[in-house]
Amino acid sequence: VTDARAPVIAGAAEGSLGVTGKTILELQAEATVAALDDAGLSLRDVDGLFTTGVSRFSGPQVAEYLGILPTWIDATMAGGASYEMFVGHAAEAIRSGRCEVALISYGNNQRSARSRKLGGVVDEHAPDAQFEMPYGPLSPISLYAMAAQRHMHEFGTTSEQLAEVAVAARAWALRNPKAFKHDAGPITVDDVLASPLVSDPLHALDCCLITDAGGAIVMTTAERARDLPKPPIKVLGHGETTTNVGMSQIPDLTATGARVAGERAYAMAGLGPQDVDVAQLYDSFTITVVLELEALGFCGRGEAGEFVTKGRVAPGGDFPMNTSGGGLSYTHPGIFGIFLLIEAVRQLRGECGERQVPNARTALCHGTGGILSTHSTVILGVDR
Amino acid sequence: VTERPIAAADHCTQEWWDATREERFLVQRCVACGTRQHYPRNICTACGATELVYDQATGRATVYSHTTVRRAPHPAFTPPYVVALVRLEEGPVVLSNIVGAGQVRCDMPVRLVWEDLPDGRKLPLFTGE
Numbered sequence: 423v424t425d426a427r428a429p430v431i432a433g434a435a436e437g438s439l440g441v442t443g444k445t446i447l448e449l450q451a452e453a454t455v456a457a458l459d460d461a462g463l464s465l466r467d468v469d470g471l472f473t474t475g476v477s478r479f480s481g482p483q484v485a486e487y488l489g490i491l492p493t494w495i496d497a498t499m500a501g502g503a504s505y506e507m508f509v510g511h512a513a514e515a516i517r518s519g520r521c522e523v524a525l526i527s528y529g530n531n532q533r534s535a536r537s538r539k540l541g542g543v544v545d546e547h548a549p550d551a552q553f554e555m556p557y558g559p560l561s562p563i564s565l566y567a568m569a570a571q572r573h574m575h576e577f578g579t580t581s582e583q584l585a586e587v588a589v590a591a592r593a594w595a596l597r598n599p600k601a602f603k604h605d606a607g608p609i610t611v612d613d614v615l616a617s618p619l620v621s622d623p624l625h626a627l628d629c630c631l632i633t634d635a636g637g638a639i640v641m642t643t644a645e646r647a648r649d650l651p652k653p654p655i656k657v658l659g660h661g662e663t664t665t666n667v668g669m670s671q672i673p674d675l676t677a678t679g680a681r682v683a684g685e686r687a688y689a690m691a692g693l694g695p696q697d698v699d700v701a702q703l704y705d706s707f708t709i710t711v712v713l714e715l716e717a718l719g720f721c722g723r724g725e726a727g728e729f730v731t732k733g734r735v736a737p738g739g740d741f742p743m744n745t746s747g748g749g750l751s752y753t754h755p756g757i758f759g760i761f762l763l764i765e766a767v768r769q770l771r772g773e774c775g776e777r778q779v780p781n782a783r784t785a786l787c788h789g790t791g792g793i794l795s796t797h798s799t800v801i802l803g804v805d806r
Numbered sequence: 807v808t809e810r811p812i813a814a815a816d817h818c819t820q821e822w823w824d825a826t827r828e829e830r831f832l833v834q835r836c837v838a839c840g841t842r843q844h845y846p847r848n849i850c851t852a853c854g855a856t857e858l859v860y861d862q863a864t865g866r867a868t869v870y871s872h873t874t875v876r877r878a879p880h881p882a883f884t885p886p887y888v889v890a891l892v893r894l895e896e897g898p899v900v901l902s903n904i905v906g907a908g909q910v911r912c913d914m915p916v917r918l919v920w921e922d923l924p925d926g927r928k929l930p931l932f933t934g935e
Binding site: 540542556560567569621623670 | 810811812813814815816819823844845870871872873874875876877878879880882883887889890891898899900901902903911912913929
């Protein structure tokens, strides 16, 4: 007996990427149309909507723009982890019968709109406005910089090792025609170290891109997906947690909430890190990946600096990771999470051309949001 | 000179900011469980109790981590300057600037100093021992 209501991903697609001049809602609608087309479904099938980052009323705003009347809405705003959370939340809603077809959509025009600010967005009534913003941290960069500094202090991690993450991401992007840096050529460790320091020890090339982009995922039941064109991608496990909003409130700079999120996802899937064929780990900064690799159990605590060297995470290495080129070289429109999922789906379907990981059957996506604030892991699988 | 971006004190933080005028750095302590926390709140983050009192911090602290900021997020700041997470002797970690300390490193001891704000409040900063 098959599990008829098992949640699956039936469609995944980007809309426009790069410098588009388009609005957030246009980017969302383009991606939605593309993902529904990929799934073989239409807007009329959608009864669950999962979106954020549009406006104060993101869920209703997107529903109105698309002309849908969803009966299940989730607009959780947890920064970069939101979209891995949405997959987990949509999976529960589908399994329990609260919705049949879930649309998970995102769009951001921050490069065209020049809406990104070095100091981040400050809510005047939040405690940070009294206790942290007076000191002039760059947000989020300075918190990740302090995590890198502490990791270097505790474990001897080097700037050269962090740079390897950016070098590998670029090498993958050269194999992804949609990547923002596809035609920009390779970079070396020396290139990263020679790029300007922004917040020590992070250089400009340790930081993700700033781009526009839209992306969407369509989820439904295994039963419904049997009649759809693409092989269904099963949601095997999900976990999430939140640890802090303020910089001073983080429990530990080098042991993040990714451990809890990952453990819960592995337990639900009945899998462990050794079972993952391809990993999509949120690379807002090079240090983010180092912290995720350790917290998710791909290596021991303090070992990720060494782990990423010698081309292990680059094309041809034995740990295929961020195969799209990641936030560092493919796209980064404020929240990268949905693009981790889109690439994982494509890898599991075998659609990735020259960057395809052979026989990829299990993928792990991990979103990290805010200033190491929010953490969500999704484990996906495909039957072959 | 452009002033630092800093929000006004509110109902929950007024007493804390008032103490800075006398160069006293207050740290909340839960009467029920003894846990210390910063920033000020009306609930204990360890046990959920709501009776909290203030103790005066010694001003001794160590650097948990630090970063030199190379680009200004606001006209008040002139890079490069040091932003740090500093662990108070009492336990809580605070964000601050480290001034006049030369080379900053993790785990180095620092001590509290004060900067005048235009409205009479003072802002806690840290410097080398």
